[in-house]
Amino acid sequence: MSVDTADRSGVLPIQPDFRLVAFAALVVLTASYGSILYHVTDVVGGARLMLVVLIGCATLAVVVGRILRVRTALFLTCLFVGGGVVVYFLSVPASQRALLSPARVLTDTVALLTGLSVLRLTQANVWALSVAPTPVFLSWYLAVRRRYVGSVVVGGAALSLLVLTGDAGTLTTLAGVVGAAGVVGFGTLDRYGGTAAQVDTLVILFVVMVVAASTLSLAAPTRAGPVLPDRTSPTGVTSFVDSGDNVQVVGTIRLSPQVQFTVESSGEAYWATATYDRYTGSGWVRTGDTDPYVGRLGQPPGGGRELQQTVTAETELGAMPAAWRPTAVEGLPNSRIRVTPQGTLRPATTIDAGESYTVTSRVPDAPPAELQSAGTDYPDDVVETYTRLPASTPDRVAERAANVTADAETPYEKAVAIESYLESSKRYSLTVERPEGDVADAFLFEMDAGYCTYFATTMVTMLRAEGVPARFVTGYTPGERVGEDEWVVRGLDSHAWVQVYVPDEGWVRFDPTPANPRESAERARITDARQSGEAGVDTENSGQSTPTPTPTGGGDDGGSDTDTTPTPTGNASVGTGDPGAIGDTDPTSTTSDDGFELPSTETLALWGVVLVGVGAVVRRTGAGRRAIRAVWLRRRGPRRDPDADAVRAFERLAYLLERQERPRRPSETPRAYIRHVTSDDRARRVLRAYERARYGGGVDRAEADAAADAVGELVRERTLPTRPFAR
Structure with a gap:
């Protein structure tokens, strides 16, 4: 056979x-x-x-x-x-x-x-x-x-x-x-x-x-930006403040303590670098083309107070930080300045270390009472652009936004309510796992902690779900005040916040990220960098001082002089080493209690492809079939009908001899085949049991067991490592 x-x-x-x-x-x-x-x-x-x-x-x-x-x-x-x-x-x-x-x-x-x-x-x-x-x-x-x-x-x-x-x-x-x-x-x-x-x-x-x-798809980064990938994180991120056309919300990051630029200004402000209008569910995109700077820019509807600032680069800058809203720029050729449709500045070429430029801004400074009574008379293009959300945004996001703003009667009150809700319900931490699906939905319902991009993204999404025009802004907090009118701004001051459109006033800043944990993290990171002797942490004026607290209430850079940020709930402790250690054990971390790190989706997909390839190789070489047959050859199998057991014993014997001697010819009978390839009496005994089971009156249990035992002995002898082909 x-x-x-x-x-x-x-x-x-x-x-x-x-x-x-x-x-x-x-x-x-x-x-x-x-x-x-x-x-x-x-x-x-x-x-x-x-x-x-x-x-x-x-x-x-x-x-x-x-x-x-x-x-x-x-x-x-x-x-x-x-x-x-x-x-x-x-x-x-x-x-x-x-x-x-x-x-x-x-x-x-x-x-x-x-x-x-x-x-x-x-x-x-x-x-x-x-x-x-x-x-x-x-x-x-x-x-x-x-x-x-x-x-x-x-x-x-x-x-x-x-x-x-x-x-x-x-x-x-x-x-x-x-x-x-x-x-x-x-x-x-x-x-x-x-x-x-x-x-x-x-x-x-x-x-x-x-x-x-x-x-081969991995590429080395060009230069270190103010926001860096965490050393232990599987997720990398380049700087989100370098005024790129899009921002992806990622997982764990660390912030660079190196000085990026200094500012001479008559007042402190958030230094904006980019504004984004289109939410993708996983990040932000800036739509439209930039235009050349022609000498003057538009002004906010409410006027605002004038603020002049001179920015000096301490390292290469891919952005032009400036207080919102910039209205004029000096110190750089107009050909090197671009203006985005959202109103922020962007350099046409990298600004080198030592270069300076001066920006005149009009900072919205309306008191809360005016913001409260502003109403909802929005321009049509503002509503069309800044209230849009992806169709796939889960309904529960809008339901949560409605619950949070249930007692709010005006858009300003809705913004304040959402800002306070996020500040008080979520912890600040740089150690997070990038969630699957919609970022705002995951942050609201699945995460306990995050950093500025998570807070700002979620607030904009909730406001848009309520029909309030809002957008995502990146840039820097004021930084460390080192003189009467001078600030030193480091990479760790990079930040993301929210702008809400208020009729007759323009875009007003809100910051839902808890201020105290963020500032504590910044001070700890600077202290650690100074103690370890890292380069570029200080200028000749910054010395050993620490950053000053930044007001984070409603209003844009002067809209409110009172810090109304609630103290966040939970125990947000601050580590003294890498800022990735900020906070307690993060429930969204990719590492479990026993130290096992869950692989990313990309890694799982790649391993799935590899397994398919291994399966194809196994099939192509016949290794899988041979492995199954090797197990079958060595297993006696369950006792069934004596005749069936005798036939199975002969099939095992025939497979063993075909692999070690030669294949049986199509015209060759079982008796002729066994006689030509072996003279072992045990093989002949198995053959006789097979012939009686198939062609005679059958075999009893003793004969079937004897045949199975004989095959087992032959298999053990002939498959020894030292005698793989012994007769």
């Missing part, structure tokens, strides 16, 4: 449908770039319509794939492209449409291909909906026509565009690459035929490709 002949043939017992597998891979490729476009519409608006477009275009392609000729399908695709361009053009506001020109279109296209996020486009949702039909329809149409390479070229181009804009994450990109490779690989097997061995080889190549890409 020949054992395992089908398994050794190298052909699957049931030939897989490679066409079906190729389409499954196309689903993965389409989902990779489709999920990004869906995310854009989820953030900006139109998520349900996007889902209809993606599924509808793929379905249409499958239905007409066998009917339409290629030329007709290409013509239909051109109609999709032209229609998308027209729709997007008409969606652009008339004031911006008048500025469009071939040169501007070319510039914007180059910007998209060199890192301009789609989410920064003013009509990002319309752009996404206009772009989606073309690659989905054409790639699925070509796949139905079995033109798999062309299908991948179209789908891969869509994914590549989103990679170049920076909107595609690592896992999404890898999924798309694997999907594209799967379409080509399995599509080729579909067209030209294939075997199981070729399938295993494809899987192994996919795994190697993914692992290699993941390993």
Whole structure:
């Protein structure tokens, strides 16, 4: 009897449908770039319509794939492209449409291909909906026509565009690459035929490709910013105050004690560097393009008090810190100054150490009574831009916001209520795990502690859920006062806070981050840095003083002279070493009580891919089948019918002899085979029991047990490490 002949043939017992597998891979490729476009519409608006477009275009392609000729399908695709361009053009506001020109279109296209996020486009949702039909329809149409390479070229181009804009994450990109490779690989097997061995080889190549890409995707940082990744944290973060176009809320961080700049000013202020209007659920995006500075800037509706400040860089700065709201800049050429649509300043080139500039600002200074009576007469564009939340924001966020502001009668009272609620209900800590899903939702319902980006993000989200225009701001707190009109600002003074729009006054600052724990952490970090001799911690004027407390009540930088911040609940102790030790044991930490650190989602996904590759290697080499057979060979098995036990004993014997002697020939009887390969009496005894069980009157229990024992002895003798092939 020949054992395992089908398994050794190298052909699957049931030939897989490679066409079906190729389409499954196309689903993965389409989902990779489709999920990004869906995310854009989820953030900006139109998520349900996007889902209809993606599924509808793929379905249409499958239905007409066998009917339409290629030329007709290409013509239909051109109609999709032209229609998308027209729709997007008409969606652009008339004031911006008048500025469009071939040169501007070319510039914007180059910007998209060199890192301009789609989410920064003013009509990002319309752009996404206009772009989606073309690659989905054409790639699925070509796949139905079995033109798999062309299908991948179209789908891969869509994914590549989103990679170049920076909107595609690592896992999404890898999924798309694997999907594209799967379409080509399995599509080729579909067209030209294939075997199981070729399938295993494809899987192994996919795994190697993914692992290699993941390993080589790490890039070294350029320079140390004021916000650094924690040494023990799996999550890194560059500076969120360097006025970038987007900010991602991350996990554990540490703050640099090095001096970033000094300020000479007639009064203290929060030094803003960037303002963000679009919340993505995981971070913030600044929409619109920057404009050149032409000599003067707009002023807040309420006027405010004038504040002049001179900023001197002590290290390279990628931002232009200034008190809100800046109205004029001197000391730098106008060509080096850009202005964002949100009103903050941005350097066109890095500001070098030693360079200075002077900013004149108008700081809102309305008393609380005026803010209280301001009403809700918001401009339409403010409501449209600054009350929008992702469609996927959980409903419980709005419910919590409604509960917190139940007794508030005005937008100002709502802002004060939410600010006080967050200050009193959450602890300050730099040691947190980046939550999955919506940051504000996780901070409200799953986390007990966080730092400024968590507090500010959550407050803006709650205010928007209540219909109050609000936005996310990054920059620095005043820093250490070292003279009558001079402040030293370090990396650890980097901060995020909230601006709330008040009619007739403009944007007013609120800071929901607990002040006392944050200031204690700053003082402890400076002390530790000085004692350890770290460079760049002090200027010649800062000496050994410590930072002064900063008012954090309502109003922007002078709106309230009283520190109304409640004392946070809980025991927020301060460590004396790395600021990552701030606070008690963090319930959101990635490390459990026994020191086990839970792996990240990316790590789990990568290990999953590796396991698939290991499985393919095991199958390709037959190692898994041999391991199972080795266990089967050494197991006597449960006692059943004596005849069945005798047959099983012979099957084990035959497998052992075929592996160590030679395979049994198709025309060879069991008796002839045993006689030619061995003269052991125990093998002949097993053969006789087998023949009686199969062809004679059967065997009794004693004969069946004797046959099983004889095979067991032969297995033990012939599989000894020193005698693997003994006869």
